[in-house]
Amino acid sequence: MDSETLNLPSHGVVIAATPLGNVADASFRLIAGLEKADVVAAEDTRRVRALAAALGVEIRGRVVSNFDHNEDRRVADLIESARHGLVMVVSDAGMPLVSDPGHSLVSAAHDAGVPVTCFPGPSAVPTALALSGLNVGHFIFDGFAPRKFGARQTWLESLVAEKRAVCFFESPHRITQTLEHAAEVLSGERRAAVCRELTKTYEEVKRGTLAELARWAGEGVKGEITCVIEGGTGPELDTRDLAGIVLALESEGMRLKDAAKQVAREHGLKVSELYYEALSARNDEKSLN
Numbered sequence: 001m002d003s004e005t006l007n008l009p010s011h012g013v014v015i016a017a018t019p020l021g022n023v024a025d026a027s028f029r030l031i032a033g034l035e036k037a038d039v040v041a042a043e044d045t046r047r048v049r050a051l052a053a054a055l056g057v058e059i060r061g062r063v064v065s066n067f068d069h070n071e072d073r074r075v076a077d078l079i080e081s082a083r084h085g086l087v088m089v090v091s092d093a094g095m096p097l098v099s100d101p102g103h104s105l106v107s108a109a110h111d112a113g114v115p116v117t118c119f120p121g122p123s124a125v126p127t128a129l130a131l132s133g134l135n136v137g138h139f140i141f142d143g144f145a146p147r148k149f150g151a152r153q154t155w156l157e158s159l160v161a162e163k164r165a166v167c168f169f170e171s172p173h174r175i176t177q178t179l180e181h182a183a184e185v186l187s188g189e190r191r192a193a194v195c196r197e198l199t200k201t202y203e204e205v206k207r208g209t210l211a212e213l214a215r216w217a218g219e220g221v222k223g224e225i226t227c228v229i230e231g232g233t234g235p236e237l238d239t240r241d242l243a244g245i246v247l248a249l250e251s252e253g254m255r256l257k258d259a260a261k262q263v264a265r266e267h268g269l270k271v272s273e274l275y276y277e278a279l280s281a282r283n284d285e286k287s288l289n
Contacts, residue, residue, distance in 0.1 A: 001028050008032055009117055013078075013109045014088045015102060017095045017121030021200035023054045029119040034059055038085030041066035041078055043092045043101055061086075071101045075108045082114045093224075095123040099143045099169060124198055125167050128226035131205045132165075132193035135230055138266075139165040145178050145227075152178065156185035163231040163266070170225045179214035182229065186210060191230040197223040239277045242267060246278040247285075256282075 006029055016033055019025040034040065034052055038061045042048035045063050052059050066074050066089065081087050089102045096102035109116045129136040145168050146152040159166055170178050175194065182192070188211030196204045202223065206216055210229070242263050249259035260275040 006032050012115030013082045015096050016119040018090050020093045020122045020198050025122050027121045033088050037061045037088040039081045039087045041089045043067050047092045071104050124226045127198050128195040132228040136165040142168045144169045165231045166229050172221050176217040183210035193228045195226045243278040243281040
């Protein structure tokens with residue numbers, strides 16, 4: 001593939017997605033970038049070297065570790081390298097920054113005026129959403145489920161009225177406990193899917209109710225896990241209630257029209273209807289004051 005098609009930058013920061021498991025999912029741009037990059041900032045240097053070997057790629061640049069506990073210390077050096085050369089950021093699998101390192105560097109690059117681009121590719125989140133077979137037209141991603149009971153209880157309670165599907169990661173050692181807890185808080189009849197070992201030889205997608213999945217997981221689950229829980233019905237709110245949400249967003253600094261668009265989209269209403277309802281509510285508040 002020619003260089004014009006690959007469109008590799010001469011310098012800056014590149015966020016590059018790596019295969020979840022199947023190396024054949026590596027993009028042409030990832031392969032070319034690994035060969036060209038002056039610096040490869042990897043979550044695990046051994047993993048990126050193994051990936052390069054599997055792809056038949058020679059990494060000519062410097063390879064440095066960039067993980068949760070050292071990425072803040074790496075930023076200044078990597079930004080300086082990116083001013084005149086190409087710095088590629090990769091995680092162990094999937095898209096960097098999605099529950100993986102990279103945020104500190106990308107944020108600093110934007111602040112410093114250093115170009116940032118992305119070589120898109122595999123990510124466990126959209127892959128699991130697509131495979132789940134659930135209603136996922138609107139969704140939220142919550143990273144890893146909270147480990148401690150109290151934090152997990154609060155998190156699950158926030159999902160009771162959540163109409164969007166929720167996607168999250170979980171450990172095979174905690175998946176049973178999390179699913180059982182979810183069944184208690186959200187109802188055992190809420191539909192969900194557990195996606196295991198995505199793109200790998202033993203890939204598995206198990207769909208069912210939360211109660212069914214908790215019983216299934218209790219028999220033992222291995223591998224890397226991404227879960228999807230379908231959205232709930234949520235409480236029925238009239239336009240007056242929703243207008244209050246719009247005004248609350250406005251008080252936090254959002255333009256009234258933008259706030260109305262956001263809330264209307266989430267609740268399937270006409271923007272104009274909610275906008276004028278919010279205007280009316282705001283005027284009523286002013287008259288009372």
